[in-house]
Amino acid sequence: MRKVLTLLCLLLGISWASAQTNVTGVVVSADDGQPVIGASVVVKGTTHGTITDVNGKFSINVPANNKTLVFSFVGMLPQERVAAEDMRVTLKSNAQQINEVVVTALGISRDEKSLGYATQEVNGGTLNVAKSDNLINTLSGRVSGVDIKSSGNLGGSTNIIIRGNKSLTGNNQALFIVDGVPITNANSNSTYQTTGGQGYDYGSAVSDIDPNDIQSISVLKGAAATALYGSRAANGVILITTKSGRDDEHLGKNGLGVSFSSNVTLGTIDKSTFPSYQTQYGAGYGQWYSNSQYPGLYYGPLAWTKGQSVYYVPTTEDASYGTKFDSNLKVYQWDAFVPESPNYEKATPWVAAKNGPITFFNTAVTTSNTLSLSGNSDVSSFRFSYTNFIQNGILPNSRLTKNTFDLNVSRKLAKNFTVSSQVNFTHQNTVGRNGTGYNGNIMTSFRQWWEVNVDVKELKSLYDLTGRNVTWNMSDPADGNTTPIYWNNYYWERYNNYEDDSRSHIFGNAQFKWDVTNYLSVTGRVALDTYSQLQEEHIAYGSVPAAFGIGLLDVPSGYSRDNINFMETNYDLLVNFNKNLTDKLNLTALAGGNIRRNGQNSIYASTNGGLVVPGLNAIANSVSQPLAPVEAQSAIGVNALFGSVSLGYDNTYYLDATLRRDQSSTLPIVNDTYFYPSISGSYIFTNLWKPEWVTFGKVRLNYAEVGNDAPFASLSNTYSQPSPFGSISLYSVNSTDNNPKLKPEETKSSEAGLEMAFLNKRVGFDADVYLTNTIDQIMPVAVSAATGYSYKYVNSGEVQNKGIELHAYGTPVQTKDFSWNVNVNWSTNVNKVVSLYEGVNNLQLGSFQGGVTVDATVGQPYGLIEGTDYVYKNGQKVLSDGIYETTSTTNNVIGNSNPKWHAGITNSFTYKNWTASFLIDIQKGGSVFSLDQSYGQADGIYPGSVGNNDLGNPKRNTLANGGGVIFPGVNSDGTPNTTRVEADWTYVGGYLAYPNSAFVYDASYVKLREAEISYNFQDNLLKNIGIQSLSLGLVGSNLWIIFKNLPYADPEAGLGSGNMQGWQSGVMPTTRNFGFNLKVQF
């Protein structure tokens, strides 16, 4: 193998220029003293060079004025040496390449080979290529065992699950820890939003972490890795280390560095994630609007026709099951009722619209500019950065602005005493997030309820002209009522019914480190994470009434505001001990404590019954007396003590043990304290057994338990207060019965891993298997409402996750100028609900429009999709009178939202100063229920609803006219179905003709997630003008969905982060982004 590679390298090798001095030598590996074959030897600052032969030997001509040679080989640290006679160059393994030092729990740097659990590092630079409004989106496909689903919502939350869902009803999101500051990925979306009703995806505070400030990310996957963090880290940790002044490689001592990077990205919608429409039939649900030649149209006199009957469009009917288009047929359409329209009081040809809904979208423009200053000296360092991020979304009037300031300082006060601090301030302001779910969402109209005769550009021009809510969907225009019935003019809606929100977020820490002796140090840290958020929603005067505000009553106009304040403080004290007890025995020990306090309070107020003065967005401007605002206040406190001991013997055997004791305010006093241990070990077997081709090999094994506390205030019952009935107070028993006897829940996990590297780390892999059981879960279990409650808090239930993770890398080609690196992540997780609660074998996580539920069922994976199914006989679908029979039960398993496996493949290439890379992201399996298809197919907007039947006639013709369809399947007696049924809106497709299961799609995808090509300019040219480095790049993200099974939408798209995945309604199309990057360092 080595020889082949060498040959390849030789063939691709570079010839060199005429010689001045000839130098020879040999390159050997520091690990084993063996020759390194194919190592590159280059005269510094030139392209002149050679590679070593099969004996590691080289010979090179060196110019007199430049005698520095650069020696490099993949997987090893490059080395510069002045040319000399008979050189012997020893190359050391590259620690960066295989991440030999990694950041672990509590920010402790550890030698990677000593760890008995899985971690995976991601370099900050790789995340910073394609700009996204959410850091998590850029992690997709980069780490094995991490399941990421981006919702596609502007500024929205992204679901991130490590090693499967563990908690039945609690938070399953990975925890982010930035320089010791924990930040959760929980969103502040309402229950109505998360169950697909209506609302906005307000995102999570994680999106305030600026990728520009990230030095590295370490992903701690299993319980053993996170045990020291305690309960909140049971779902895995994304550990982020931000850049400090010390990390700037271009800085010398006492230097000051300035760097600037700029990115402009243009986004357009991916047409494969948006509907195509049929163009043969227009507005209407059927043929019942008149007794005339065209019963699909109204026929009667209009105000201006002087009593003469004419054809006009049923504008209330947001479907396309109406009259067949015919350019010779002239009808009065919605615009005939708009005085400002050129078509006012005019009949126009009955044809499909020229400009469909796709013309509604703008090109998104994102700009991101970062300026950073850094400097260091012997005793201090600092880094300050400012990022301005502006994203104008694909929807009209949508804009996200983010300003981030980050300051990282440290100073040695004494030789053994350092203080440091990191502070991040982010102000985020968003206007016009897209609506999500079924109601109040323009995408629901485009995907489900639409008349294909409506021209979207005409809606724009009439809105621009009038400024009024001039809609195609008029209530009763013939009778003079042109107000909207279900759908506003979409432009009116975007510019008047928008939401806006802002968040001021500060997180940071202050810490000291005292090196008491060379083996004992003490670290103290105070970390703060606090934000205040304001979310304002509007319904402008003149809109379609919509469910709004407190109580979600239909109102013609309204204003609401939600003020949310959050604060978390953490106080940590750590004592570290690290000493070689003997030549071979090393002891690392740690003891510490943590005090955590969380507090959140919010107040939500809304107008009642509409706005008195249009456009005045104030609660006092309410038609009826405003309802009492909804207040919430919660606090959680956890005190913890923890310790760990790590023993290393002969750099070969390692053993770690940890113990943590938590005391939580959310548990009953008698049960509020709980201990949990972890133990892990590793063995570097290549220290004892090492064939030539193996560079490194290690096995590891661990077992860990993590305890968890209860949600706030789940111990005792309170009453809820509905709005008073006039002057009469109303109180109500709460729908959830709390439980004063809760005890901590527990996650037990074990893991085994194998890590190997070959051919001087040119190829390697890291594999893990794990098994995690979460037991005694604290959850509000759904109970029969006949108990008088909907939910009851219990300690019950067990969820098991087991899986395999694989991370592999290799360098197929390596020459002096060119290299090709491949990185592969692959993981699979099998999830099973082992038990729930006495006699209960199903837990409904959420109930959605369309009649489907997302469930946890005993013996099945968590996150099943349940609903109605076909009735089968001998494997054939049963029909009755030509129509599919559906089950009367709604608890049939029709889908599973968990993917079978995930993979990410990164290929990167460097050629001289060029760098190129692309990332393919693959998901296999998983299901999604599409309400868009369930309703949209019924409404006749998709191409599948037209065309010919088996007789060769248009299927939408009446049965008498040779139309109709025969659905495949059998009658109840087993004979094939031969009954032809009308292909009208109730039968031809959609939810009325089929059970829920017909609209469950495979969520697999293969995506070209990211691609980049960049050029680094030669240092010499730039140094003259004071530029250390300059690079220009073209980047793209979400460029191409190479494969998917879900029609007209992205299988990832959804409502946001959370436990209820696998349901789509009115999802946003995916944006393909193309950008231009500039990075310059002074």
Add this chain to the structure above:
Amino acid sequence: MKKILFILLAISAVSCSKQTLADLNKDVKNPTNVPGNTLFSNAEKNLSDQDVSLNVNHNDFDLWSQYLTETTYTDESNYNIFTRSVPDYAWTTYYRDVLENLGRSDSLIKSETTESASDIAVQKNRRAIIDIFSCYAWDQMETAWGNIPYKQALNINNVLPAYDDALTIHKDLIARVTADVAALDPSNGSFSSADLIYSGDVSKWAEFANGLLVKLAIEIADVSAESTLVNTTINNAIAGTFSSASDDAIFDYLDATPNTNPLYVDLVLSGRSDYVAANTIINAMTSLNDPRLPLYFDQNLGANTYLGGTYGQGSAFPNYSHINTAISNTPSFPHPLLTYSEIQFYLAEAAARGIVSDAAATHYNNAVTASIVSWGGSAGDAATYLAQPSVAYNAANWKTSIGTQAWISFYLRGYLGWTEWRRLDAPAMNEPPSPASGVVTFPFRYPYPSGEQTLNGANYTAAAKAIGGDLMSTKLYWDLH
């Protein structure tokens, strides 16, 4: 080193103050104790809201009674109620929002310290009224679903409540209301203004309870084994029940949201055009020259022109009669829960069945007249109407006479209209074009909520078997003819 120990000590000191830590867990925004009356008021409103709503997610009985039909989205008119989980909503409302609140109201009132004799009497009255109102709710549930959890219901410590036999429940309700009537003391007060129906008037509640007894008895009039119970109950209750429409149990809504009549929310605030009059009722009333036509329906098609959409088929909103705007546009439009007219229909039936010795025609005429007058017609209109041979009481065909007129009178009280039709099998209803799977022609019962299949599976299965299948086509034990 000493400093470290000191800091560690400090941490453990903090961790020891358990109570301080536990105090963080207090919900400071919601009460742990409230006056019992507030839960009663809430239950009254919740029941009335559920009964009157025609939101397709909550209550589809105005459709099933064929008073109305849907314009475009005809799912519910065709009995397709699963995609919206309508039975789940109703089930939860009855058990959790009505009965659990009533039960808690009772236990809170029971635990109030009472000293004076009059306090004790008021407390006793309140508890009896709670029980009467609970029985009213239980009756609606049991006549909708059949067997339901009853004895083991409303106990969170038993999350798998068994279902009880519906007739057994029904008889227990009669016994409970009979006992409540005896317990009421009209010389003392009760809830006062916290009672949103009768403002705490105990004598009115006594009349309500007697009316409810008549209703409970007549509902099982076809169950021959219970004829003695039916007979005794009705005869004992007659004297004590409503004597005129002024005694009606009416839930008066307010003008502002969220306390308006739900009809106003569903029909006006929603801005939607989902319902038109069904041809079933328009045709029936037109053929009888019913004076309530202009009171029930809008004259949107022209003066005295009424046209109903074909039941269950798509119907263009502008082409058919709408609900009278005097009803829909009145936010405070009152909703009746039990009326004099209704009781008179039951008594007419009791007379027709020979349970009471009065003249059936008298009760019948009283019932029709009271209905017309309470809808805004005059006694003269009623007399003219009743004088028509097609309307006059027909003893030979009393089920059609009473069934048709009761059904017309119960307009916008969908559940009652549907139940009366199920009992008396009159008038003839129209079969919708594409009835949902599992309904042969018409629904004769409400299917159990899908939540019960998953959350209370074994008991659900046993109950479904006991009643002859959890189908809409299953006839309940009292629906014998």
